[in-house]
Amino acid sequence: MENTTENGIEKPSKPKKTVLIGITGGIAAYKVPMVARGLIALGMDVYAIMTKSATEFVTPTTLSSLTGHPVYTDLFEGNIASNNININHITLADKADLILIAPATANTIAKLAHGIADNLLTSTVLAATSPVLVCPSMNVNMYTNKLTQDNISMLESAGMYVLEPGEGELACGWKGKGRLPEPERIVLEARKIISTNDLSGIKILITSGPTLEDIDPVRFITNRSTGKMGQAITEAACLRGASVKVITGPVNVNYAPWAKVIEVRSANDMFNAVKEHLDWADVLIMAAAVADFVPSTYKKQKIKKLNSVTYKLELTSSTDILASIKDKKGKKIFVGFAAETNSLEKNAGKKLEAKALDLIVANKVGSKGSGFASDTNTGSIISPSGTVQRFKLMPKQRLANKILDLVAERLV
Numbered sequence: 001m002e003n004t005t006e007n008g009i010e011k012p013s014k015p016k017k018t019v020l021i022g023i024t025g026g027i028a029a030y031k032v033p034m035v036a037r038g039l040i041a042l043g044m045d046v047y048a049i050m051t052k053s054a055t056e057f058v059t060p061t062t063l064s065s066l067t068g069h070p071v072y073t074d075l076f077e078g079n080i081a082s083n084n085i086n087i088n089h090i091t092l093a094d095k096a097d098l099i100l101i102a103p104a105t106a107n108t109i110a111k112l113a114h115g116i117a118d119n120l121l122t123s124t125v126l127a128a129t130s131p132v133l134v135c136p137s138m139n140v141n142m143y144t145n146k147l148t149q150d151n152i153s154m155l156e157s158a159g160m161y162v163l164e165p166g167e168g169e170l171a172c173g174w175k176g177k178g179r180l181p182e183p184e185r186i187v188l189e190a191r192k193i194i195s196t197n198d199l200s201g202i203k204i205l206i207t208s209g210p211t212l213e214d215i216d217p218v219r220f221i222t223n224r225s226t227g228k229m230g231q232a233i234t235e236a237a238c239l240r241g242a243s244v245k246v247i248t249g250p251v252n253v254n255y256a257p258w259a260k261v262i263e264v265r266s267a268n269d270m271f272n273a274v275k276e277h278l279d280w281a282d283v284l285i286m287a288a289a290v291a292d293f294v295p296s297t298y299k300k301q302k303i304k305k306l307n308s309v310t311y312k313l314e315l316t317s318s319t320d321i322l323a324s325i326k327d328k329k330g331k332k333i334f335v336g337f338a339a340e341t342n343s344l345e346k347n348a349g350k351k352l353e354a355k356a357l358d359l360i361v362a363n364k365v366g367s368k369g370s371g372f373a374s375d376t377n378t379g380s381i382i383s384p385s386g387t388v389q390r391f392k393l394m395p396k397q398r399l400a401n402k403i404l405d406l407v408a409e410r411l412v
């Protein structure tokens with residue numbers, strides 16, 4: 001169990017982060033209950049403050065049911081009981097680890113930019129010392145209006161975070177910029193702002209996904225990697241403040257929005273991209289499943305179906321990326337992955353030594369819930385000193401953070 005020590009004594013669990021969601025009177029307010037749910041699912045304590053206009057779009061009952069707290073709407077409500085003075089905008093501001101305003105109307109943005117504190121939300125923001133994330137959402141002409149743009153710039157100069165709205169069909173019938181980003185995107189941004197930032201200033205190059213090796217214009221060979229592990233490491237590293245470049249083979253996953261994504265196809269493309277970006281990096285994490293063998297020749301014309309029952313395809317070993325860049329390692333941290341079906345630790349240990357890695361993650365493939373395409377993983381992390389950390393089945397996201405913890409230890 002997470003919160004239990006080896007001798008079974010319960011550890012105090014980490015204090016919950018408190019997020020105040022400020023909801024204002026925009027049509028996209030209907031998306032905000034999903035933002036609240038997303039934050040709560042991550043173990044955060046969520047309170048909602050609604051402007052009077054916001055209550056026209058979504059009910060306080062919805063938000064109080066989801067958050068388990070009363071919803072605050074009025075600056076003066078329930079303030080002063082005898083001998084028990086509770087000034088809502090100060091108590092709320094003091095408890096916040098983050099204030100997230102979504103949707104943020106043009107009106108509220110204008111008020112915040114000018115320090116106006118005429119309702120509970122604007123007063124709370126002015127009294128807060130926590131970070132503030134503003135998510136503008138409005139009609140495209142309201143958004144591009146010079147006054148709104150100047151006000152947004154003022155919020156940024158005052159140190160607030162502003163999440164750019166998306167483009168597309170708007171509820172008002174116009175097309176353009178002004179859509180509130182999807183709840184998952186807002187939750188991700190909130191997580192980044194309140195994360196530990198222990199990898200801030202560190203540059204991490206990650207390889208991810210499979211490679212595709214063309215046989216002819218129609219056919220190719222590949223492997224079962226989906227990029228989920230590389231995606232989890234990319235997201236975790238970004239959330240912890242690292243600058244991340246991810247070199248990826250063809251995948252169907254979305255990488256964290258802060259990462260620079262470099263798309264490649266073949267093992268050779270991946271090798272070239274690693275060589276090109278390696279100088280930039282402090283850390284290299286090779287989570288891609290690079291083809292070990294590639295077709296010896298590429299046929300420019302489609303190979304015709306023959307009368308014979310068999311067709312022999314000749315394969316040649318691809319360039320071993322880690323072995324080829326070994327002499328460029330210097331003080332960089334190199335982390336490799338070994339996907340094995342058998343003799344997991346023995347085979348991974350050999351690879352660690354041969355390639356002078358700082359860590360190798362030995363991945364069990366071919367068992368349920370582990371390896372390719374799965375959201376979970378199991379295996380071991382081995383270091384050159386011979387230390388082996390075996391990890392039981394866990395979400396790839398959690399394994400990503402374990403790997404980054406070990407990287408962080410080696411950076412100091």
Ligand SMILES: Cc1cc2nc3c(=O)[nH]c(=O)nc-3n(C[C@H](O)[C@H](O)[C@H](O)COP(=O)(O)O)c2cc1C
Nearest residue numbers: 024025026027028051053054105106107108137138
């Ligand atoms: C149907 C309707 C939809 C609206 N949608 C938005 C919107 O998406 N964004 C916005 O900035 N204002 C929108 N407004 C205007 C705001 O509700 C109005 O400016 C209000 O004063 C905002 O108050 P508040 O910032 O205190 O919540 C809308 C108004 C109506 C009637």
